[in-house]
Amino acid sequence: MSNFIVYVEQQDGSPRQAGLEALGAATAAGATATAVLSGADAQDAAGKLAQAGVANAICLDGPGSETSDALAKGIADIVSAQSAAGFLAAATSTGRDLAPRIAAHLDSVLFSDITGFEAAGDGFQVNRPWLAGKAIASLTSSASAMVATTRLNVFLAQGGGSAPAVENQTLADAGKIRVIGLEAAAKAKLDVAEAPVVISGGRGLKDEETFGMLDGLADAFGDAAVGASRAVVDAGWRPHSEQVGQTGKTVSPKLYFAVGISGAIQHLAGMKTSGTIVAINKDADAPIFKVADYGIVGDAAEILPALTEAVSKIKAQG
Ligand SMILES: Cc1cc2nc3c(=O)[nH]c(=O)nc-3n(C[C@H](O)[C@H](O)[C@H](O)COP(=O)(O)OP(=O)(O)OC[C@H]3O[C@@H](n4cnc5c(N)ncnc54)[C@H](O)[C@@H]3O)c2cc1C
Incomplete structure (x- = not known):
């Protein structure tokens, strides 16, 4: 069975809904999914993936897990090492930052903001709106690994399954970006792209x-x-x-x-x-x-x- 590496964003130790939807896109298409999480609370979040229909999770920590530059390289290495069918992330700002970098590392192409995902022949096919939504394009890729971001609130998070087996990896190389500081926005508001x-x-x-x-x-x-x-x-x-x-x-x-x-x-x-x-x-x-x-x-x-x-x-x- 084809396996997809799916990046699941987490916040304060809980997986974000958008990431669960990306996992749902993979499993609903008949693929298996390996969730990749990053950050200090990644293991807590991985432990909460019990109902997401995912058997394996990889938690990335270390300096390289903090910037999209190094994280993308680390995730692309996982896709290659597992000979995965591809990579999926939700089309959040983080997903949109990571996915094109991963596509470049894998010498693949990026299908952004997909609204459909299904098995087709030996591979997978995506649907995405074109021409400002006037047409829906059905696309597939001849690259060895397919890379796509899933439109928010389109795919359903899947239920079932038990807690995934969690593997921890350290990304020692911080890449070229240096994080000088992080400041939380004054008021945590629901993002217009994620709100139901x-x-x-x-x-x-x-x-x-x-x-x-x-x-x-x-x-x-x-x-x-x-x-x-x-x-x-x-x-x-x-x-x-x-x-x-x-x-x-x-x-x-x-x-x-x-x-x-x-x-x-x-x-x-x-x-x-x-x-x-x-x-x-x-x-x-x-x-x-x-x-x-x-x-x-x-x-x-x-x-x-x-x-x-x-x-x-x-x-x-x-
Ligand atoms: C390259 C390009 C990119 C663009 N990108 C975007 C984009 O991302 N998003 C976007 O929104 N637009 C975008 N636009 C602009 C778009 O073409 C429209 O100009 C814009 O969406 C109009 O905004 P509106 O509907 O608020 O205003 P209007 O077109 O002025 O419509 C106002 C509406 O309010 C109704 N109305 C008036 N009074 C009342 C009342 N009291 N109660 C109820 N209804 C009332 C009117 O009947 C009317 O239908 C883009 C344009 C270009 C050229």
């Missing part, structure tokens, strides 16, 4: 203050992040890290709200694969309604308070 619910707002919200109503709705959901159209980011209401679209982040949450967003093709490119799309727009002919599963025609400033109250009530009922 995303509430995005556009120019239709008129000003920064009205836009702030989206924070209230996100708080009511609890597990939601606020996103923005480019018009909003250009206006300086929100940071670029929250922009959804062709020149922002690609999101694929279970539930996506587009509030006061017209639905320009560049915005759709970043959210079209979301599970359920709800659009709120005062113009019944706005293009966003063509991709929406549910639409509310009306003034967002009037609808948002009622919606926030309704969500809060439902959440309070448990």
Whole structure:
């Protein structure tokens, strides 16, 4: 059976959901997966992979586990040593940093942000959106090891299995990057690319203050992040890290709200694969309604308070 090396990010000793999804992509395609984790708490996180359907985990520590430069070399060596069918990582900023370096080490190619992964003939085939989501390309690789990043919230984490056998390796070579210091962001917010619910707002919200109503709705959901159209980011209401679209982040949450967003093709490119799309727009002919599963025609400033109250009530009922 083909084996994939899958990088599983961990935070404070727990595997991140995005990494479990990448493992799920491999096992759902009929491959086995070896999880690779790095950092001080990697062993704690590996111990929590019992339900992830993974038999083996490798924990990397040492100076080389701290920078993408050296870590990529270490992981590429594992792929080669195990003659693995390939490497997968979630398309988080860390995964997007590691994967192309690993592809280069393996003289392979990178399929980024894939939305489909399955066995095909002797190898594997990926699907990924092309042309700002207008087409879905099915691709395969003639390289000996396939390298891909998985789009967040698309693949299902698999259940079952017992705790993996854990092997520890030390990466002594720190590579060319020196970490001078790390400073945690002031407020740990859910990243728009990872949140299961995303509430995005556009120019239709008129000003920064009205836009702030989206924070209230996100708080009511609890597990939601606020996103923005480019018009909003250009206006300086929100940071670029929250922009959804062709020149922002690609999101694929279970539930996506587009509030006061017209639905320009560049915005759709970043959210079209979301599970359920709800659009709120005062113009019944706005293009966003063509991709929406549910639409509310009306003034967002009037609808948002009622919606926030309704969500809060439902959440309070448990
Ligand atoms: C190369 C390139 C890359 C780009 N990348 C991105 C990108 O990554 N992400 C992105 O979003 N855009 C991107 N754009 C910009 C994109 O083309 C649009 O200009 C942008 O998405 C429009 O933002 P908007 O929908 O917020 O604003 P608008 O297009 O102005 O739409 C506002 C909407 O709000 C509605 N509205 C108004 N008042 C209300 C109200 N009171 N209640 C409810 N609805 C109301 C209106 O009917 C309208 O539909 C890119 C453009 C280019 C050329």
